[in-house]
Amino acid sequence: MLHEIHESRLLSPRSFQAGLLDSTYENVLEHIDCGVMLFDEEGVLTFVNARAYGMLEIQRYTLAGCTVVDLLTHLSLSRIKKRQLLHIYRETVYKGKTMYEFMDEYGRYWEVNASFGAGMNGSYLFTFKEISDYKKIEQTAYQNDNLAMLGKLSASIAHEIRNPLTAIRGFIQLLRPHLQGLGKEEYAKIILAEIDRANDIIHEFLSSSKPSSPQAGIISISALLKEVILLTESEVLMKGCQIVLNAIAGELYISVDVKQIKQVLINMIRNALEAISDRLDDTTGRIELGAYREGGEVRIIVSDNGKGMDVCTMSHLFNQFFTTKENGTGLGLSVSDRIIKNHGGRISVSSRINEGTSFVISLPLTPGFTA
Structure with missing residues (x-):
């Protein structure tokens, strides 16, 4: 049907909406939540919906009759957009991938799906869908997993460090009278103070990785x-x-x-x-x-x-x-x-x-x- 769409109508500078495309299918393509761009076997853009040209941030009529090369050199298209389209072209048409993800200059994530091959009779159909919300959820889940793992690792290391510190503190206390006799009691004070500081840091790490539930x-x-x-x-x-x-x-x-x-x-x-x-x-x-x-x-x-x-x-x-x-x-x-x-x-x-x-x-x- 999409092949019939691009054969039944070519875009003209006057209007993208004029032509022989069935109004029902045109209305559907115009209002779906993803961008649609269709190129024929000669690389000419034959259909683009509002979502797609809105994403490109250029007027629809300026795309009439554009080829892929024309689009990549379009005067109204920003340099960043041209670079993004070139990457999409390389990953899909050149490398043959059917799916590609990228982030635009506004920090939004997009998924591009390309349809081509024998069933398309030489045509290329591209759909662009924003996936920013999915990416945020994915990144949050990944970060939470890493934080949970880091928390467990920190707690384990902290416990292992605390045990020898307790032993060292005990032996310093036993040696304190001997250090006093040598006039070096200040050494014992410094060592004990540093051990206590290390224990305070460990306590903060443990509290951070696994805070206890409030006892109201x-x-x-x-x-x-x-x-x-x-x-x-x-x-x-x-x-x-x-x-x-x-x-x-x-x-x-x-x-x-x-x-x-x-x-x-x-x-x-x-x-x-x-x-x-x-x-x-x-x-x-x-x-x-x-x-x-x-x-x-x-x-x-x-x-x-x-x-x-x-x-x-x-x-x-x-x-x-x-x-x-x-x-x-x-x-x-x-x-x-x-x-x-x-x-x-x-x-x-x-x-x-x-x-x-x-x-x-x-x-x-x-x-x-x-x-």
């Missing part, structure tokens, strides 16, 4: 924030900073894994301390904690007057292994983000260079426990 318990926001301040206050004061809990209107309750949420808040406070210490002026460091109700959610705010961040840094902030710290692992905020998402919440951030940063944690309020 109801707690008031004010009580939660007061506990976090008690846990971090000495560290904050030692660095010459202040930590302040702003007044909270009413009593707000959330159902969360308290240990995990504390981990998130403490991590943010420690990040704030580092941001404050990186400032080049003599501004007194200040960290503020607060919370307020917004509809059915509570917004917990952790803000500082540290060095701030640029837009580029903020865009990568929650990516695994992304860090701006010399000795950072890039796991703290990615783990925090995953913990909050596991609780049905989200984290947002705003920042200005040399002015400070604010993190906002949004979590669902517990019904019946709001004052």
Whole structure:
């Protein structure tokens, strides 16, 4: 039937729609969700539908009577489009492949199917279908498989490293009195500190590869924030900073894994301390904690007057292994983000260079426990 289509009508500069093509088949080809291009045995384009010339981004009437060579040198066709068509020609007509995939200049994926051979009497039929959604699903599945494999591998390696570290730590503790006698106790302190740092990194890797499920318990926001301040206050004061809990209107309750949420808040406070210490002026460091109700959610705010961040840094902030710290692992905020998402919440951030940063944690309020 497609051979009959191209024999029954040739395209003219006046109109691609005029001719002897049966209106029913023409209407079908014109409105299907893929581009259609038909070349006769002499390489002349005899049919193209709206989807196809829209993809080429040129006017339909300019394609009238074009051969393959004319199309590849078309004045209205962009250089990128010409290159893409040349690749399609090489892969299908020249190499004889019936299917070819490519990505256009807009990042969209297309699948080209070519029909030719004895049954086509020398004609070539090309159909173009966008497969961007399928590609995204395929890439996501591939990435998830790789991440799952990497997570298992990381957990296995971390466990294997942790065992000898525990043994080394024990032997250093036994040797400590002898090092004291030699006046080298500082060596023992350095070794123990480095072992503890290595264990902290391993713990972050394990948390990242396999975060535990939340063990929910109801707690008031004010009580939660007061506990976090008690846990971090000495560290904050030692660095010459202040930590302040702003007044909270009413009593707000959330159902969360308290240990995990504390981990998130403490991590943010420690990040704030580092941001404050990186400032080049003599501004007194200040960290503020607060919370307020917004509809059915509570917004917990952790803000500082540290060095701030640029837009580029903020865009990568929650990516695994992304860090701006010399000795950072890039796991703290990615783990925090995953913990909050596991609780049905989200984290947002705003920042200005040399002015400070604010993190906002949004979590669902517990019904019946709001004052």
